Amino acid sequence: KMTFRYPDVKRDNTLIDNYHGIAVADPYRWLETPDSEETIDFITKQNAITSPFINSCQYKASINRQLTKLWNYPKVSPPYRHGDKFYQFKNSGLQNQSVMYVFDELNGEGRVFLDPNTFSEDGTVALTHTSFTLDGKTVAYGVSESGSDWIEIRFRSTVTGVDYPDILRKVKYSFLSWAHDHSSCFYAAYLDQEGRTDGSETDSSTNQKLYYHRLGTLQSEDIVVVEFEDPEIRSQTVVSDCGGYLVLTPVKGCKNNLLYVCNLKDTAITGKLPVTRIVTEFKSDFEYIANNGSKFIFMTNHGAPNYHIIEIDFENHSEENWRVIVPEHPKDVLDWAKPINTNFIVTCYIRDVKDTLSLYAMNDGSKFMEFKLDVGSISGFSGKREHTLMFFGFTSFLTPTVIYIVDFTKFPIKAVKWYETVLPDFDPSKFESHQVFYNSLDGTRIPMFIVNKKGLKLDGNSPCLLYGYGGFNVTVGPTFSASRIIFMDKFDGIFAVANIRGGGEYGEKWHNAGRFENKQNVFDDFNRAACYLIEKKYTSSNKLTIQGGSNGGLLVAACINQSPELYGCALCLVGVLDMLRYHKFTIGYAWKSDYGCSDDPEQFQYLHAYSPLHNVRKPIENAQYPATLLLTADHDDRVVPLHSYKFIAELQYKIGRLYDQKNPLLIRIDTKSGHGVGKPTCKVIEEQTEMLCFMQKSLNLTYTN
Numbered sequence: 001k002m003t004f005r006y007p008d009v010k011r012d013n014t015l016i017d018n019y020h021g022i023a024v025a026d027p028y029r030w031l032e033t034p035d036s037e038e039t040i041d042f043i044t045k046q047n048a049i050t051s052p053f054i055n056s057c058q059y060k061a062s063i064n065r066q067l068t069k070l071w072n073y074p075k076v077s078p079p080y081r082h083g084d085k086f087y088q089f090k091n092s093g094l095q096n097q098s099v100m101y102v103f104d105e106l107n108g109e110g111r112v113f114l115d116p117n118t119f120s121e122d123g124t125v126a127l128t129h130t131s132f133t134l135d136g137k138t139v140a141y142g143v144s145e146s147g148s149d150w151i152e153i154r155f156r157s158t159v160t161g162v163d164y165p166d167i168l169r170k171v172k173y174s175f176l177s178w179a180h181d182h183s184s185c186f187y188a189a190y191l192d193q194e195g196r197t198d199g200s201e202t203d204s205s206t207n208q209k210l211y212y213h214r215l216g217t218l219q220s221e222d223i224v225v226v227e228f229e230d231p232e233i234r235s236q237t238v239v240s241d242c243g244g245y246l247v248l249t250p251v252k253g254c255k256n257n258l259l260y261v262c263n264l265k266d267t268a269i270t271g272k273l274p275v276t277r278i279v280t281e282f283k284s285d286f287e288y289i290a291n292n293g294s295k296f297i298f299m300t301n302h303g304a305p306n307y308h309i310i311e312i313d314f315e316n317h318s319e320e321n322w323r324v325i326v327p328e329h330p331k332d333v334l335d336w337a338k339p340i341n342t343n344f345i346v347t348c349y350i351r352d353v354k355d356t357l358s359l360y361a362m363n364d365g366s367k368f369m370e371f372k373l374d375v376g377s378i379s380g381f382s383g384k385r386e387h388t389l390m391f392f393g394f395t396s397f398l399t400p401t402v403i404y405i406v407d408f409t410k411f412p413i414k415a416v417k418w419y420e421t422v423l424p425d426f427d428p429s430k431f432e433s434h435q436v437f438y439n440s441l442d443g444t445r446i447p448m449f450i451v452n453k454k455g456l457k458l459d460g461n462s463p464c465l466l467y468g469y470g471g472f473n474v475t476v477g478p479t480f481s482a483s484r485i486i487f488m489d490k491f492d493g494i495f496a497v498a499n500i501r502g503g504g505e506y507g508e509k510w511h512n513a514g515r516f517e518n519k520q521n522v523f524d525d526f527n528r529a530a531c532y533l534i535e536k537k538y539t540s541s542n543k544l545t546i547q548g549g550s551n552g553g554l555l556v557a558a559c560i561n562q563s564p565e566l567y568g569c570a571l572c573l574v575g576v577l578d579m580l581r582y583h584k585f586t587i588g589y590a591w592k593s594d595y596g597c598s599d600d601p602e603q604f605q606y607l608h609a610y611s612p613l614h615n616v617r618k619p620i621e622n623a624q625y626p627a628t629l630l631l632t633a634d635h636d637d638r639v640v641p642l643h644s645y646k647f648i649a650e651l652q653y654k655i656g657r658l659y660d661q662k663n664p665l666l667i668r669i670d671t672k673s674g675h676g677v678g679k680p681t682c683k684v685i686e687e688q689t690e691m692l693c694f695m696q697k698s699l700n701l702t703y704t705n
């Protein structure tokens with residue numbers, strides 16, 4: 001295999017930090033300055049060795065053509081009703097951004113309402129949020145550039161299709177909620193943040209404030225209605241369905257929130273809002289579902305790690321008066337719950353990583369029915385409390401989205417197929433998927449989905465792509481992916497998803513088992529998934545690729561540090577890789593709720609023990625690191641690219657020059673691109689193509705077109 005001449009990268013051995021008496025070097029600290037000459041030079045030199053390697057894949061053009069062809073199928077959202085019209089997001093197949101259509105009748109001819117593809121030539125400006133007034137006459141929409149989390153909010157009349165002059169800037173990590181006067185709204189922003197706010201900056205965004213905006217006025221006239229002493233608290237606000245209350249669920253990290261409420265009925269908004277504090281400690285999650293007057297219904301894990309539905313009467317809100325409506329299920333996890341058809345609650349429960357959809361009576365929590373679904377995930381929902389129609393999307397490994405409609409005016413109540421995605425060149429009957437359970441290091445049973453072409457020979461010779469995430473209460477359910485189909489179809493590959501701890505698959509206990517000092521469980525679970533696939537002869541180490549993004553990038557990087565010889569290839573996307581400094585940039589401080597923080601002596605100990613940047617070590621004799629590709633982008637302000645810059649520099653320095661290291665250690669740095677949200681189709685296809693090429697080249701995979 002080709003050995004690499006990696007770029008000479010400055011290593012500043014004078015930079016030593018002191019963490020609670022322990023000296024820790026940080027030789028690539030200078031890479032934390034995104035727009036310095038030397039960082040820009042670093043980026044250029046790294047891309048200059050990565051591109052030729054990827055382009056040397058002889059099948060690149062064919063892979064790109066096959067992937068583009070398979071990708072080119074119509075993608076649609078469920079229809080959403082606002083006022084007397086329906087709206088639907090559609091992508092004809094290869095459009096860079098989905099287009100928002102409006103329909104006067106549900107099955108009538110739609111027309112373009114808002115086409116984000118007109119916002120830029122290269123498709124890098126995305127529509128990331130929409131929020132309609134109750135009467136449906138105005139929509140607020142959020143626009144993001146180059147994949148940044150920063151959004152600009154604009155307003156469009158659904159009557160004329162023309163924008164209002166209002167623009168709200170410096171909005172991030174926000175939810176826009178309309179008052180029921182259809183002309184004023186609440187949103188959160190960082191108006192005091194200095195310097196660049198285009199997503200290429202790394203500054204920490206703190207002191208988010210809640211503002212009140214009246215349509216037709218300037219943002220400079222907006223009123224600060226709520227702010228917090230603690231700079232790390234974000235607002236998270238919703239106006240109740242009845243319009244009478246503002247429900248605030250302030251959040252500090254990515255877990256647990258407070259619960260405040262403000263009575264809007266007889267409140268003239270001229271300044272800070274008088275809020276009633278219902279929950280004043282960060283101990284549980286609360287999510288608003290509905291209310292009947294002062295009786296509010298929430299989904300919460302308060303006293304229920306698998307979540308349940310409770311009622312709190314705001315007129316009598318002390319905890320002993322809280323009432324359970326839908327009790328916690330002993331095994332299944334309540335993922336979300338919404339009001340529908342006035343007196344029903346529709347729920348999505350996760351049962352062994354498969355979604356189920358049910359209806360409960362709002363008044364007494366009795367279960368009314370469960371919809372019959374295949375193995376898969378609910379991938380979208382549309383319907384409001386006062387509606388008698390609801391829609392939901394369903395998807396699985398071998399099923400691109402199917403949309404179902406439920407009409408509550410017809411009996412018996414059932415889900416009817418309303419739209420089915422048809423792929424011209426894809427025959428799902430050629431493939432199969434199944435779920436296995438394997439033992440992790442400590443004996444915990446871990447679920448894993450395995451998907452492959454039928455007729456697979458279990459001789460250990462199949463290439464395998466193993467995916468994981470493992471954090472933040474996120475459940476990785478079955479979803480459809482064109483690039484994974486290409487991998488299975490054209491490379492005879494096996495695709496596997498390990499539902500490792502830290503996720504939400506089995507509720508709060510599963511999440512807690514992968515947090516703080518338990519984080520090593522996550523890496524062990526993933527390592528054991530790889531061992532299972534090898535022991536059962538699905539694959540072998542030199543045919544095995546592990547892939548993960550963001551927190552999943554941390555997973556991949558920690559695993560190649562801990563067991564480099566177990567994997568043949570590693571794809572680490574937008575990874576969190578410097579665990580001692582992650583909290584200093586953009587929204588990183590919010591992740592302390594999963595990781596802890598190096599400012600704390602005990603938490604420093606376990607963070608330092610697995611932090612990818614700080615644990616790159618020479619493998620055992622004759623062993624080497626897998627072929628490793630880090631991927632990041634210059635406008636990723638969720639996980640700033642400096643993580644990947646520093647880690648690849650450390651890998652190339654410590655490992656890249658070892659005699660036994662024949663596998664490449666590379667990084668792909670994209671421009672006008674971010675963490676993933678809003679990425680244009682052309683960039684997504686290019687990135688997926690290049691990852692498949694990296695795997696093919698690194699593992700010398702057979703490709704049959």
Ligand SMILES: O=C(NCC(=O)N1CCC[C@H]1C(=O)O)OCc1ccccc1
Nearest residue numbers: 173174254550551552576587590591638
């Ligand atoms: O930071 C997160 N979420 C956690 C997150 O994005 N993480 C957590 C670790 C790295 C990265 C990831 O895994 O995607 O969300 C911030 C946010 C965005 C939009 C609206 C409200 C709040």
